Amino acid sequence: MAKGKTTSVFYCQNCGYESSKWMGQCPGCREWNTFVEETVSRAELKQSAGQLKMRSERLKPCVLRDVVIREENKISTGLEELDRVLGGGIVQGSLTLVGGDPGIGKSTLLLQVCRNLAAMKRKILYISGEESLTQIKMRAQRLGEFSDSMLLLCETELDLIADTIRDMKPEVVVIDSIQTMYSDSVSAAPGSVSQVREATATLLQLAKGIPVSVFIVGHVTKEGTVAGPRVLEHMVDTVLYFEGDRHASYRILRGVKNRFGSTNEIGVFEMREDGLAQVQNASEYMLTGRPEHASGSVVSCSMEGTRPLLVEIQALVCHSNFGIPRRQTTGTDFNRVNLLLAVLEKRSGLQLSGCDAYVNITGGMKIQEPAIDLGVILAILSSFRNVALDAGLMAFGEVGLSGEVRAVSMAKLRVQEAEKLGFTTCVIPAACAKEIQSTDKIKIIRVNSVQEAMDALF
Numbered sequence: 001m002a003k004g005k006t007t008s009v010f011y012c013q014n015c016g017y018e019s020s021k022w023m024g025q026c027p028g029c030r031e032w033n034t035f036v037e038e039t040v041s042r043a044e045l046k047q048s049a050g051q052l053k054m055r056s057e058r059l060k061p062c063v064l065r066d067v068v069i070r071e072e073n074k075i076s077t078g079l080e081e082l083d084r085v086l087g088g089g090i091v092q093g094s095l096t097l098v099g100g101d102p103g104i105g106k107s108t109l110l111l112q113v114c115r116n117l118a119a120m121k122r123k124i125l126y127i128s129g130e131e132s133l134t135q136i137k138m139r140a141q142r143l144g145e146f147s148d149s150m151l152l153l154c155e156t157e158l159d160l161i162a163d164t165i166r167d168m169k170p171e172v173v174v175i176d177s178i179q180t181m182y183s184d185s186v187s188a189a190p191g192s193v194s195q196v197r198e199a200t201a202t203l204l205q206l207a208k209g210i211p212v213s214v215f216i217v218g219h220v221t222k223e224g225t226v227a228g229p230r231v232l233e234h235m236v237d238t239v240l241y242f243e244g245d246r247h248a249s250y251r252i253l254r255g256v257k258n259r260f261g262s263t264n265e266i267g268v269f270e271m272r273e274d275g276l277a278q279v280q281n282a283s284e285y286m287l288t289g290r291p292e293h294a295s296g297s298v299v300s301c302s303m304e305g306t307r308p309l310l311v312e313i314q315a316l317v318c319h320s321n322f323g324i325p326r327r328q329t330t331g332t333d334f335n336r337v338n339l340l341l342a343v344l345e346k347r348s349g350l351q352l353s354g355c356d357a358y359v360n361i362t363g364g365m366k367i368q369e370p371a372i373d374l375g376v377i378l379a380i381l382s383s384f385r386n387v388a389l390d391a392g393l394m395a396f397g398e399v400g401l402s403g404e405v406r407a408v409s410m411a412k413l414r415v416q417e418a419e420k421l422g423f424t425t426c427v428i429p430a431a432c433a434k435e436i437q438s439t440d441k442i443k444i445i446r447v448n449s450v451q452e453a454m455d456a457l458f
């Protein structure tokens with residue numbers, strides 16, 4: 001423990017803002033009630049200012065031309081879905097944060113990555129502060145054979161871990177999880193902002209110094225952020241979030257920050273008996289179990305990074321028994337759906353104000369892209385009129401407040417994805433690229449407004 005007088009410092013649990021007094025609202029991120037008290041000694045406070053100073057042999061600035069990029073620096077994880085989110089593979093000396101709810105499969109994913117890398121004879125160190133060796137072994141047995149080049153360590157003390165890493169010089173290190181790690185030089189409890197920050201800073205130095213690629217597991221709080229989150233997000237190179245319904249079997253890995261690639265990419269996995277399996281054709285997966293000839297079901301297309309993803313939108317519109325109709329959405333923005341309901345009411349003269357409306361994106365996907373607006377509108381119409389739309393129909397387009405259907409990006413890719421999955425009709429915004437033409441496989445209907453789409457389909 002560091003010597004010297006101890007003082008209390010208040011940290012915002014959300015963004016890591018530091019204050020000497022408690023405050024109701026954080027001036028940094030404007031969140032309420034996020035300050036917690038942590039005791040630190042004066043020596044620590046001084047030290048933390050110089051914490052991030054990286055150790056390097058010689059300070060010698062160089063010109064950009066002299067910097068060599070070696071492609072082989074990226075190590076494939078053996079999981080294509082993960083490689084894509086990482087921007088091609090693990091970069092040497094990178095620090096990656098994998099966040100997600102408890103039980104979503106973070107440990108499983110990383111153990112599988114370790115298994116793949118160890119099979120390629122790479123030196124791996126898996127450090128767990130949460131599970132015992134027996135527990136890890138039990139999990140590993142479900143995943144299959146492990147090569148001996150993966151070593152395990154159950155430890156939470158950071159200085160010991162750092163020494164081990166320096167001695168062993170592995171290529172990849174997994175820290176499961178950052179909230180369990182603690183350093184003697186910080187007096188706050190493990191999981192607190194100052195501990196998490198200290199631990200990450202130490203790992204950052206190790207990662208860049210040796211170099212070793214480090215994966216950090218971070219738990220997510222109820223609000224959906226990693227505890228002490230933004231502090232961590234700033235420090236690491238890559239932030240990945242593992243999401244999905246715990247009760248459904250698929251999982252989505254999303255890049256939130258990436259210094260080595262696009263952040264829009266997603267990886268889709270399925271949790272099976274023997275670990276996580278990659279889902280190559282996500283659209284097909286999302287559409288399995290779609291009801292046939294049911295009203296209120298329409299397929300639309302959203303872009304997830306560079307990949308088009310077909311999703312089923314379901315709507316249920318029924319007579320309301322109360323004065324105020326009930327509206328509920330799952331997987332899409334509530335306010336956006338309300339807005340679309342208002343557009344339908346005003347521009348198409350539908351009497352929706354006396355109706356309850358429920359809109360659901362099946363498969364538990366969360367979609368924010370306005371390109372699915374037209375799909376939502378058609379699903380609501382189909383349910384309202386109780387008319388099932390053609391099962392081979394796919395519709396996308398952004399809907400504006402005057403009921404116009406506006407162009408969206410990458411229309412061609414979306415149409416191609418629909419064609420690949422055997423869809424026969426596409427309703428697209430009229431303003432989309434002219435080269436998208438009907439073929440003998442797929443019929444293209446171009447619409448300027450919601451009214452035109454209604455006339456064409458109902």
Ligand code: TYD
Pocket residue numbers: 100101102103104105106107108109139142143271272273274275276
């Ligand atoms: P885990 O990786 O422990 O989650 P996290 O580290 O994010 O907290 O995932 C645990 C869940 O995954 C648990 O509910 C059981 C399930 N699971 C399987 O379905 N199949 C498997 O092969 C494994 C290892 C876990």
Ligand code: MG
Pocket residue numbers: 103106107108130176
């Ligand atoms: Mg775990």
